[in-house]
Amino acid sequence: MKRTIIATVNNTSGVMNRITGLFARRHFNIESITVGMTENPSVSRMTFVVNVDDQRGLDQVIKQLNKQVDVLKVRDITDDAIVARELALIKVVAAPQHRGEISALAEPFRASIVDVGRESVTLQVTGDQQKVEALIDLLKPYGIKELARTGITAFKRGTKKSVFESPKYSIIN
Incomplete structure (x- = not known):
């Protein structure tokens, strides 16, 4: 199933590599990823579209992402009303x-x-x-x-x- 995940992160070197590494270790294929600065230049917003086999594995990745020092907030917005x-x-x-x-x-x-x-x-x-x-x-x-x-x-x-x-x-x- 396809899931859309957003993360706000500190805009620092290496953050994207560490975050995508978490998805890779769980064998999730990132179908698309966009990253850009937000209204606050020290914060970036990441949008991932990933294919996952089960919700439990996705929940685990989100928990691990939230433990990362440079990650401010992570949400699965797949089931929300969104503008994409x-x-x-x-x-x-x-x-x-x-x-x-x-x-x-x-x-x-x-x-x-x-x-x-x-x-x-x-x-x-x-x-x-x-x-x-x-x-x-x-x-x-x-x-x-x-x-x-x-x-x-x-x-x-x-x-x-x-x-x-x-x-x-x-x-x-």
């Missing part, structure tokens, strides 16, 4: 007579052409994994020269309740 996005750059073989078709294919995906060469175009698409996969599948017949994907980055959705619905912020008419 991926970015892909796709370089496609594109003779001048096919560029209009490729551009038309990209439009419903809100993909943009970010580079044009003599024999290729490069598209940028962001969205959920299914959206990215669907565009890649449509572009395959043209010939994909190169493909680079970021992997998924995600966090929990905000609450549906407005801050102004709170008794603390009641609006008087």
Whole structure:
């Protein structure tokens, strides 16, 4: 089963290596990993998508991650309401007579052409994994020269309740 794990960690050298090592020792395949600085430059956020055979093993890894000195917080957000996005750059073989078709294919995906060469175009698409996969599948017949994907980055959705619905912020008419 696929699980999405997020971890906030101190932004220091070697942290990613130690954390991915824990997954490797448990024989979990990391399908995707994204890491980037948060609003606080001394803290990074890691998003892992891993394939696991059983929940017990995953729970053990999360406990071990939480024991790491540089790990601030670890959560499995798979079953939560989340916002998850991926970015892909796709370089496609594109003779001048096919560029209009490729551009038309990209439009419903809100993909943009970010580079044009003599024999290729490069598209940028962001969205959920299914959206990215669907565009890649449509572009395959043209010939994909190169493909680079970021992997998924995600966090929990905000609450549906407005801050102004709170008794603390009641609006008087």
